[in-house]
Amino acid sequence: MVQLQYLPVGVQGAVKLDEVRAEFAAIEFPFADEQSHPDRNAVLAARSTIQSAVVDNEFLADCIALELKLISATGFPRGLTPFLTIPDLGIRFAFGYWPPGGTPGPHEHIAWTITAVCRNELEVQTFDRAESYRRRELVPKNHFSAVAGRVGYIYEPSIHAPINTSADWSVSLHVSSPRGGEPIEDCAELAGLSTPRRRRLPPSTDPYSRVVATRARTQRVHVLARALAGMNVAAVPRLLDECAALGSHSTRKLAARTRGGTTALDERGAYVLRRTHPDLMLSRRIVGDTVALMTETTAGPVEDLAMNVVAADAIAYAAKEPLFDARDLPGRITDEERILIAEALEDSGLFTREA
Ligand SMILES: [Fe+2]
Structure with a gap:
């Protein structure tokens, strides 16, 4: 099972955000209202596009411009709030911010997601999902170091734990399926696994x-x-x-x-x-x-x-x-x-x- 793969940055032409959107439109993704996942080849094509884009400062500046609009409109968006959602496809683009030592802990993805390190670096521990559920405890599988420009993806349901072990802030770009937030069914409790629901803070009037x-x-x-x-x-x-x-x-x-x-x-x-x-x-x-x-x-x-x-x-x-x-x-x-x-x-x- 492929968990999270970090591949070398390809030397390809510059890709701006509009071009990325155009390339995504040409990939055979299901529409947002369809209850299906794309073929692996569609996710691989999207990863290839993001791989070219994330090393292009024009693309990153385009993304940051939308992120600043989001921050300005919301005060401060919690979690992975998308700065862009592609209409029809529902594919979400969001930035992740990682202070030194920052980690969401081991968590599970059931839908495809592409993660690009935009600034600084991250360490990613993956876990053997099937074995973890069988033993009812997290079973480590692989460990990756990802510096700025590296792009990974998840296709099958997977468990991983990214962490910023450096002394500086890191930034990641997350391009993900509209089905990413769906509840995980038919899974036993797994010690040490944090869920999006547990990680999200409730609105507070304090x-x-x-x-x-x-x-x-x-x-x-x-x-x-x-x-x-x-x-x-x-x-x-x-x-x-x-x-x-x-x-x-x-x-x-x-x-x-x-x-x-x-x-x-x-x-x-x-x-x-x-x-x-x-x-x-x-x-x-x-x-x-x-x-x-x-x-x-x-x-x-x-x-x-x-x-x-x-x-x-x-x-x-x-x-x-x-x-x-x-x-x-x-x-x-x-x-x-x-x-x-x-x-x-x-x-x-x-x-x-x-x-
Ligand atoms: Fe994740």
């Missing part, structure tokens, strides 16, 4: 969920901005501006540097921060020579920010004021330190910069 989403959004947008900054593509300046609008100070600085300007000149002027959700309950806590900003959540108090106690007055001010200019942070601190504290507040997701 104001803190907006903090988590804000932090996730700015981290991911920054990864996209770093990818864009290394591309020699006409759309990059416009897309970096979009990243800067959706990201945090790090992304604004990166966009400014890439444009050839000095870093974050605007933040030497007004740098106004607003509490990410008006109902967030913040408080200051001092322990020894450390000051922390605490947040009340439905799961109890959370500490998202801790720094030297020299920032105690500034943190107390941030805990009290829902909207303030970094230049007004009180305490015996320098203007440079005021900016650093404001940047840490923004990185925490508890505060968002006013445009």
Whole structure:
């Protein structure tokens, strides 16, 4: 049984997103409303197209442009939310973001899926599905290292566990069947296997969920901005501006540097921060020579920010004021330190910069 194969990148002509869509339209995939899977040859043809496309920065920039639209429209899409679904075929294109150590754990695919590493690298452990179900425990099969540009696919139902073992973020592109989210029937419980349902967080009305989403959004947008900054593509300046609008100070600085300007000149002027959700309950806590900003959540108090106690007055001010200019942070601190504290507040997701 073929589980997940990573093949060498082919040296073929450039393929943009529109061309990829045109090539997919020519492949014999079932229509989205048909309850059938494509032939293996159709998935192999699609993999070949993606293999050529993923090494083309124009294609990746096209995909990132749609991803930024999705992020802008949704705030922060959870899981593998597609930035593109091909009409009629229902084939979904989505980015996956992998922080250092990030993994969804061992999980099962019952429908075809193509995975391309776009940035950095991933390690993939596959499991012998039939033997795993027979023994009721995960039975390792193969292990792959996949660097940027490598493309793998799954055709038969398979179990695998990708992980980012590197110290930097990785990004993957997932092109998958519209049947990918269907429930898995007639399978026994398998220890150690995570299911999409278990991995998906329920919607939350807790104001803190907006903090988590804000932090996730700015981290991911920054990864996209770093990818864009290394591309020699006409759309990059416009897309970096979009990243800067959706990201945090790090992304604004990166966009400014890439444009050839000095870093974050605007933040030497007004740098106004607003509490990410008006109902967030913040408080200051001092322990020894450390000051922390605490947040009340439905799961109890959370500490998202801790720094030297020299920032105690500034943190107390941030805990009290829902909207303030970094230049007004009180305490015996320098203007440079005021900016650093404001940047840490923004990185925490508890505060968002006013445009
Ligand atoms: Fe997977």
